[in-house]
Amino acid sequence: MPETLISVDLRQSPYENEQVHNRWHPDIPMAVWVKPGDEFILETYDWTGGYIKNDDSADDVRDIDLSTVHFLSGPVGVKDAEPGDLLVVDLLDIGAKSDSLWGFNGFFSKKNGGGFLTEHFPKAQKSIWDFHGMFTSSRHVPGVSYAGLIHPGLIGCLPDKKMLDIWNEREVGFIATKPDRVPPLANPPFAKTAHMGKLKGESRDKAAAEGARTVPPREHGGNCDIKDLSRGSKIFFPVYVDGAGLSVGDLHFSQGDGEITFCGAIEMAGWVHLRVNLIKGGMAKYGIQNPIFKPSPITPTYKDYLIFEGISVDEQGQQHYLDVHVAYRQACLNAIEYLKKFGYSGAQAYSILGTAPVQGHISGVVDIPNACATLWLPTEIFEFDINPSAAGPVKHIAGGVDLPLSED
Ligand code: ZN
Numbered sequence: 001m002p003e004t005l006i007s008v009d010l011r012q013s014p015y016e017n018e019q020v021h022n023r024w025h026p027d028i029p030m031a032v033w034v035k036p037g038d039e040f041i042l043e044t045y046d047w048t049g050g051y052i053k054n055d056d057s058a059d060d061v062r063d064i065d066l067s068t069v070h071f072l073s074g075p076v077g078v079k080d081a082e083p084g085d086l087l088v089v090d091l092l093d094i095g096a097k098s099d100s101l102w103g104f105n106g107f108f109s110k111k112n113g114g115g116f117l118t119e120h121f122p123k124a125q126k127s128i129w130d131f132h133g134m135f136t137s138s139r140h141v142p143g144v145s146y147a148g149l150i151h152p153g154l155i156g157c158l159p160d161k162k163m164l165d166i167w168n169e170r171e172v173g174f175i176a177t178k179p180d181r182v183p184p185l186a187n188p189p190f191a192k193t194a195h196m197g198k199l200k201g202e203s204r205d206k207a208a209a210e211g212a213r214t215v216p217p218r219e220h221g222g223n224c225d226i227k228d229l230s231r232g233s234k235i236f237f238p239v240y241v242d243g244a245g246l247s248v249g250d251l252h253f254s255q256g257d258g259e260i261t262f263c264g265a266i267e268m269a270g271w272v273h274l275r276v277n278l279i280k281g282g283m284a285k286y287g288i289q290n291p292i293f294k295p296s297p298i299t300p301t302y303k304d305y306l307i308f309e310g311i312s313v314d315e316q317g318q319q320h321y322l323d324v325h326v327a328y329r330q331a332c333l334n335a336i337e338y339l340k341k342f343g344y345s346g347a348q349a350y351s352i353l354g355t356a357p358v359q360g361h362i363s364g365v366v367d368i369p370n371a372c373a374t375l376w377l378p379t380e381i382f383e384f385d386i387n388p389s390a391a392g393p394v395k396h397i398a399g400g401v402d403l404p405l406s407e408d
């Protein structure tokens with residue numbers, strides 16, 4: 001086996017592990033160095049650093065301090081990497097930590113994080129998913145099981161100071177357009193809960209005050225939450241600093257397109273087996289501004305889908321101009337209403353859409369005034385037939401069972 005260069009102890013606070021960080025800043029020292037061509041393993045915490053527990057209460061999802069996330073393993077320095085290169089990263093394999101064969105999905109309270117359907121599910125709820133080899137199922141969501149499409153929700157290289165300043169300026173400026181919004185438009189730097197890896201002293205405090213939060217995807221990749229970035233993928237990352245500084249975390253056992261529940265996919269602690277290489281000067285050679293990647297040769301083969309359409313007319317009947325966000329929300333809400341006819345609660349159905357290998361497609365963006373988005377629900381993940389028929393839907397799921405919910 002290749003060497004494990006970063007280990008995490010799930011019984012220990014991630015703040016005590018100097019090979020972990022939760023902000024983006026060029027001054028964070030490399031946790032470890034490798035050479036082009038090297039293979040190695042990095043272990044990671046789940047994105048909350050172990051805050052969410054395997055139990056039947058959503059209090060932890062309600063109470064979590066979201067300024068602490070995401071706990072990333074790295075940065076990994078790659079010898080000879082220079083600004084303008086492309087870092088080629090092979091995700092050779094990914095798995096759950098053997099002492100933690102479970103994951104969680106939740107909806108944040110609207111007052112603390114929210115989510116894609118927060119107006120419909122404003123309270124904290126949680127489901128626990130157990131791993132059975134390559135499959136997962138949940139005591140909170142009966143009647144479904146599926147193969148994992150394991151991937152890192154978050155992976156990318158350190159920004160340089162110029163890029164960091166661009167991020168902070170545009171996001172802080174954006175927040176200022178609606179400073180009182182709940183949930184907020186974006187998350188500004190926040191020093192108090194920053195974990196800057198090995199950085200110490202005054203330079204640590206200065207960097208903590210300006211380190212970019214890890215929540216959004218940005219030019220470097222970061223928290224893209226792309227389910228297809230799974231084991232076997234090859235990713236080409238822009239390099240901004242000497243050594244590149246690759247970090248990874250937020251592993252997902254499975255996720256639907258959009259990660260609509262926000263807390264989020266099936267979140268887990270685990271390990272990533274990586275190989276790195278360089279394409280010198282690759283950013284200019286290929287005109288690369290954002291990462292590009294090749295998919296895995298091995299993915300779960302669900303061939304049959306029930307596909308829900310949504311258009312850019314919102315729940316109040318208001319027209320929106322070619323808005324795919326509104327259209328995808330309608331497709332999701334349509335799927336939830338449909339699944340409720342089989343006995344699921346709305347929350348259970350929402351949890352399925354967030355965690356199963358559901359596909360989301362932008363189907364049309366030119367037919368004014370309506371965008372059309374589609375949500376592809378794999379039918380084979382259900383233990384019963386969910387197709388429409390003249391006989392009507394059968395309630396396969398016993399009523400009264402729901403996800404743990406916590407009042408604000
Ligand atoms: Zn995640």
